[in-house]
Amino acid sequence: MKLLSTFYKVEDIEKLSVYADGFLIGNDDFGTRLTKSYSTKEIQEVLKITKRLNKSLYLVCNQIFNDDQLVNFKSWIEKLPILEFSGIVVADLGAYRLLDHMGLSELIVYNPETLMTNAYDFNFLAHFNIQGVFVAKEITLEDVIYIGDKKKYKMFMIGHGHLNMFYSKRQLIDNFMDFTESENVYHNRQDLKIVEENRKEDPYPILEDQAGTHVFRSQVLSSINHLSALKGFVDYLVIDSLFKDDDYALSVLKMYKAEKEDLEQIQLIKNKYQEVWDEGFFYKKTIYKHKG
């Protein structure tokens, strides 16, 4: 099982590389929920660095596109030395089809966030020769393992971080600032949270970027206790440092690389970043039908 990480600063890649097997990078014209939007030039610079370090680099292009955006996406991909990337993460089957027609199917990693909840659906692109698929975040550990046991290509999974739970195309903070007749100084800020009256202990991070508005889980998903179960099935485990920094990624990567729960280190991280860790949906089954 390889560890992929997000990052904030190009100069930190080298130290993160001690523990990470690869990285995720994107530009906000095509990617969303990014730690930072990297320019085409910066992406190419990072590609050289990761090549030198013999690390993977995945291009995150996980927006849902309209036709005009797909045209721009194609032009952008054509400008990049795309075959040198380890893969392209897409959330949209339109983007998948476009890349497939460009002869890039082997680079495609499909991540529709919520949709890959059973073994059949996870494998439904198998005969298209793509590289892999992200398993959904909202299923139990038992389901992840069941799907992993039947996988027909590489399995990717978010292993650590604030899981995204809402993706709207609307600029919801901008709309709210209009409503309050205030200037929107909150676009693309990573220090915002929304608090529901009956769930004050759970402030949810919220991010408005170019692609829309996103709400995340309050708690940080940690799978550190389940690596032995996951490593037989998951090919790439992602450490998402969004809302944190590269020191955070470094501390977490170190622990995941060692495959050992370091309680003292975990407490230090929790205290420093004022966060709560949990196991997401690993042991929590959602209710199929609401009675009443």
Next chain:
Amino acid sequence: MMIELLAPAGDLEKLKIALMYGADAVFIGGQNFSLRARASNFTLNDILEATTFAHEKHKKIYVTTNIIPHNEDLEGVIEYLQALETRNVDAIISASPFIIDMALKHTKLEVHLSTQQSATNSEAVHFWHDHGITRIVLARELDKHQIKRLISKTDADIEVFIHGGMCMSYSGRCSLSNNMTDRDANRGGCAHSCRWSYELTQDGKSVSDQMFSMSSKDLEALEQIPFLIEAGVKSLKIEGRMKSLHYIATVVSTYRRLIDAFNQNGEIKDFNPYLIELQKAENRLASHGYLEGLPGVEQQLYDKKSEQPSQLFIGLVQSYDEKTQIATIEQRNYFEVGYEIEIFHPNGNEETFTLNYMSDEKGEFTQVARHPQQILHIKVPFPVEPYAMLRKK
């Protein structure tokens, strides 16, 4: 092909109303594999009754099998789809590749792609059309010009939402409800957490003294209908399987008349009468969603009080005796002798009279209709047919 007006129904009565008031097709949920778990979903026997009723009128029934299933939910899908086929269902609406593939492989059912797959571009539409799907329900996140350009690039039938509640996120990509209430939004349990009020904070401090909400006004696309018809949309979809009888009748009837008027005259000079009619059923503020571009503040709902239940609908006609001019009705809201009442006919016509006689089931004169679903006899000075509605003027 004439454009299809597609309506929702949560039970058989609503289904019949939708078809009688002008829908060309109705979509319903079965008791398995369907979102909107709280809608009173249809048994297989109900579905057979629905398709029989619809087909007699040369209309269609689609069944939603649109959950995003977990491993444990896959059992019984093939048998269920085959049961739908034997009940003469015209199509299923699905999002899961498993359900789609099982329908294509084991039945002759037509398959429509649910909006839960968030198809927003022609490449995604091609993908699913190549897969064997005949109709794509587009995501709501496209404007009318994008829809028109997309249609020009595909042979797939395109269905577009025109009216009803709006998912605030890309449909199918939201798990707010899963996380906040353990109710699975993609398996029929959505708690509509996006419609709740929140405090927006930065570093633990509130950024405003007003409450933040992600709630959207409902979609209402009266003025966009001519454009969508000319763009080549095959089906115009009204949302709301949990909406009331009166809501469905009013909304369906209004769009029916608008579509027919446009098809007959080639233009709609004044949308106002249609808007006034729709407002008789609306209990949430409405706007045009994404159809005119990315929604701004005017499309948002920040005031929960905007939801006002309508008291206009006061009764449903069961029968009419032309000799005595007595209509038998079922009460739906309070009214009294002396009220001015509007009869809303299934063909969309409206006639008004003043109520001067009403008796209960025992034939005893009564001044007031105060009991829900009470059977009453009232004098109506013109013929009315079953399923006509009484509205308070």
